[in-house]
Amino acid sequence: MIYKIRKFTDSTYFTNAIKVTIAAVIPVVIFSFLGKFEMGFAMALGAFFTYPSDIPSSLKHKINGVLVTAFLVAGINLLVNIVFPYSWIFYPFLAVLIFLISMLSVYGQRATMVSFSGLIAVSLAFASINTGWAMLLHAGLILAGGLFYLLVSLIFHYIRPNRYVELQIAECIKLTAKYLKLRGDLWTLNADRKSIIEKQLHLQVELNTIHQNIREVLISSHTTSGSSNQNRKMLLVFISLVEILELALSTAFDHDKLHQKFDDHPKVLHTYQNLAYNLAASLKQLSKSVKKSTKYISKHTLLGDLNALQLAIADYENDLGKTTASEGVFMLTTMLQYAEKQVEKIKIVERAFTVTFNSHDFKGIDTDLEKFLTPQYYPLSTLTQNLSFSSTIFRHSLRLTITLMLGFIIGKFLPFHNVYWILLTIIVIMRPGYGLTKERSFHRIIGTVIGGLVAFGILFIVKDNIIISVLSIVCMLLGFSFTQINYKVSAIFVTMYVVFIYGIITPNIGDLVQYRILDTVVGAALAFLANHFLWPSWEFLNIPLYLEKAIKANQDYLKEISVFYNKKGNISTSYRLARKNAFIEIGNLMASFQRMVQEPKSKQKQMPQVYKLTVLNHSLLSSLASLGTYIQSHKTTTASEAFNVVVDTAIKNLDNAIAILKENNVAIKENLPQEDLALRFTELKNIREKELKEGIPIDEEAFQLKMQEAQLVIEQLIWLTNLSENILKTTKILKDS
Template sequence: MIHKIQKFTDTTYFTNALKVTIATVIPVMLFSFFGKFEVGFTIALGAFFTYPSDIPSSLKHKVNGILVATILVAGVNLLVNIIYPYSWIFYPFLALLVFLTSMLSVYGQRATMVSFSTLISLSLTFSNINTGWAMVQHSGLILAGGLFYLVVSLIFHYIRPHRYIELQIAECIKLTAKYLKLRGDLWTIDADKKAIIEKQLNLQVELNTIHQNIREVLINSHISAGSSNQNRKMLLVFIAMVEILEVALSTAFDHEKLHQKFDNHPRVLLTYQNLAYNLATSLKQLSESVKKRKNYIPKHTLLNDLNALQLAITDYEKDLGKNSASEGVFMLTTMLEYAEKQVEKIKIVERAFTSIVNLQDFTGIDTDLEKFLTPQYYPWRTLTENLSFSSTIFRHSLRLTIALLVGFIIGKILPFHNVYWILLTIIVIMRPGYGLTKQRSFHRILGTVLGGLIAFGILFFVKDNIIISILSILSLLLGFSFTQTNYKVSATFVTMYVVFIYGIVTPNIGDLVQFRILDTIVGAGLAFLANHFLWPSWEFLNMPMHLEKSINANQNYLKEISIFYNKKGTVSTSYRLARKNAFIEIGNLMASFQRMAQEPKSKQKQLPKVYKLTVLNHSLLSSLASLGTYIQSHKTTSASEAFNVVVDTVIRNLDEAIALLKENDFKLKENLPKEDLALRFTELKNIRARELKAGIPIDEKAFQLKMQEAQLVIEQLIWLTSLSETILKTTTALKES
């Protein structure tokens, strides 16, 4: 139990919740001591409004984001108070203000959270409309609350400046370990490959998010503040984790073929699976060590596992004889080399968290880092380009504006207790996508009812204001802690907090609970109806764009692999960028599919074909990673003409698939020279046979490497061609139906 509590409290979500809880509780307690509860409460509101804008980033971007949010939430509060008495201009002003504030989301995640903070402030402005000097004073206190939250956030940053990135790295290592475990599961006989691949795709969505968070903080900090040892160490670990993921993805063997081939020799596959599981276990242990800030002591025997696999391969070769076992040995040797590469990368990560740090590991890690970040600039053109119904954010902004206006008018006409709670519910629940809005509506209502009943039950028995105050602070802390991970639980605790606060200041608790539940149901209903009927953003409309981006990213990755194979040398920045984008886009494609699966059945158009294309793109990326990883880690021969012809054919297949998604006219020239590659492999074997017959001395190791390269390259290119053809056929079927 204690371990679970420690695990929960040592998370980014709990730390963020602790920051906003401290920033809201201190002003209330301090000013209540001097008999100025309302002043303290208003300052607390300013901190509460500003909190959502505090997202992962470098210190400079953090400060700028919080300052902008603070100014906007205070400014909007003042403007609404000034214009509210003039009803003839107020409603058009409110509509324009909501629309423009919501449109800020076109500038990315930080702007989206600043927009959310401002809209929350706007909704709660109606809980206390002021006039004259009072409205200036009220807005000033909100501004002070935002600045106070900034101070609290900076104190947390300087107390543990590297803790956030440590936790993100630990989470990244843990998720990567899960990915390796799933790769190991594929080696189980009769494994449910479809379920495993779906889990891998879902995991890719999570990995994309964590990778982006780490890039945002590490690279921005590196660029703005220079390179510290801690920063470089974390950067080294992050790069190693990305490469471990690439190698894990690259172990894209035909498992059915391997099981058939080694059915009578199960030891080799079981030995490899055991190694795969131990790789995952090692990373999991490393993740726990980083999270607990303990010196890492390796407990694994990965080198012994590698030796066991090598012995299993040797025994297999002895059992079958050199000639009969040659093809199987090449396959197993490739698997062994992939495992060796994983162990090598894990060793780099381990060294980073022990006293044994190899300076050579840091060489070149900070080259062209800024290219891996999306530039942060806010041109006016970005806003104007999104002022059309083709923009998801534009349609969402219109929906939100109309829903809020309707909610405000209903709250004014009908005898609702708190109109602002209807507006707040709409803002918190409503999302651009139908599925998430529906889910949050249900969780919000359930959490509100459950939280109200629990809090009401506690207040029935507990009358001591000190105990109620402590319970309210705990509820606030837990409510914020679960916001990102479990919205239903978060809504429950936030409702309990609100009921406890009102339990202290007003005796009409029963009325409060009833009105809050009613307001929540009305707000959730309006959000749901608006998303369903007002220019809905059904995911099937966006799916062609995500498919196109994923196919295009894979295509660019293939082009970079081809350039590297032809020119050799060191891995270029453009290669690493192409790899990064391919990983990101397959995650985005899966996230789009997840959203589509949450929508009404009538809107899940061609769902099986969409899922098939998602899996095909994942398989394509896996094959590309196999090819790319091999040519990076081996001294390869010159790329043959056949290699380049097949690569061109795959690229043209993908070009036509992209053209179909764009509805452009594009004709593919038939050119599939698989036979040339098969002949090359056969020719190498024939040369070997002739040399053995003639007794010509040869370099056995060099020949083995050539044979291994020939087999792997041939298999991957044939598979790439097959995958690109299937992608093209499935895309054609998708567009024709």
């Protein structure tokens, strides 16, 4: 229990909640002491408005993002107050303003959060309409609140400048450990592999997000502010974690075949699975150590586990005899070598948190880092290109604008207590996707009802304003902390906080709770209906694009592997970028599938084919990672013409799948007939056999390595060719149905 509390209070979400709570409470307390509560509350609003834009990034981008948001929300408040009295221009002005603010989302994650802050500022501007000097003062106080939040955020940054990165790295280590654990589960006899693969795909989505957060902070800081020793150490850890993930994905064996082969010798598979579990346990333990800021002491003897696997392989060979066991020994030796690489990478991560690194440890890690970040620039052309119904953001912006205008008119002309509660509910709930909007609608309503009833009950019993003020601060802190963790819980605490505040400043608190619940229900209903009927963005419409990107990313990765196998040398930046993009696009495809599952059954079109293609692309990535990892870590022979022909066949299959998704039949490429492809595989095997025979009298060890290479490379080529054919066939079925 204590550990869970410590884990929660040391999280990034809780830290961010503390920052905005401090930035909001201090002005309110000071100005209340001076008898100017309204001025303090206006500054608190400024902090609330600005806080969402404080997302993971370099210090420079953080400052710029918060400053832009602070000035934007203050300007929006001023404009709404200026135009409000002139009804003949106010309504068209409000519609255009909402639409333009919503369209800012085309510029990426930070712009999306700035857009969200701007929309919140629009809704709450109606809570206090001012004229003359008062509106200038109110807008100025909102700006001051935003700047004060920036000051608080910077103080937190300089007190513990590396803590955010450490927590993100710790979370990345934990998720990577979970991935390794799932890979270990695959070795269980009669394991539910479909369920395990689905969990891996879900985990890939989380890993993509955490990887992007770490890149934004580490690489942005490195390129804008230079490289500190701590920054470079964290970079080394992050790169090692990415390589551990690739290695985990690359241990892609035919488990059914392995179980059939080793059923009579279960010791080797059990020993390997035990090693896989201990790899995961070591990372999980390290993650806890980093989060707690305690000294890491390993509880697992990974080198001993490797030795146990070597002995198990030796026993297997002795039991069957060298000739009979040769194929099995090659398989097991490949597994052992992957495990050795994993242990090597894990030891690098462990050393980063246990000993002082030398500069030699960082050699070459900062080459071309900026290429791994999405460039941050905001051309007008990006906005204009999205001004069409083919853009999801355009449709969402138009949908949101109409819904907010409708909510404003309903609140204005019907006897509602506060129109801005309806607007605020719509903005907070409404998302481009139907599933998330539906989920948030229910959570918001449930949270508001529960929070309102609990808060009303407390106010009925507690009459002391000091106690109520303390409770409101606690609820504010918890409300912001749970925003990203559990939206329903967040809605409960935010509602309680709002009710407590109004309980202090207004006597008719019972009416407030009733109106708050009614406004929330109306806003949620409008958001839900709009997402269903106003140019809905059903996920089945987006799936082809995500499929195309995933297939293209895998194809680019295969091309880079082929180039490396032919040319040898060092791993290029283009290879690492292709690998990164393949991981990202598979995660994006799975995220799209998850959104599709949340939608009505009638809109879950071609669900079996979409899921099959998602799994096939994940399996293809696994095959590519296996091939790429092998040729990186072994001295391989010269690539033959047959190898390149087989790889070209897989590339053409993927090209044809992309062309089908684009509905571009002209681009379909002729492939080798199946009998010719089989001849190529035979040719590839004959070449290898010739090489092996030539190698026998020279060097027994070299002979064994060539045997292993021949078996693994040919098996992987057969597998990825079959996968590419299945992707092509399933894509045809998807488009024809």
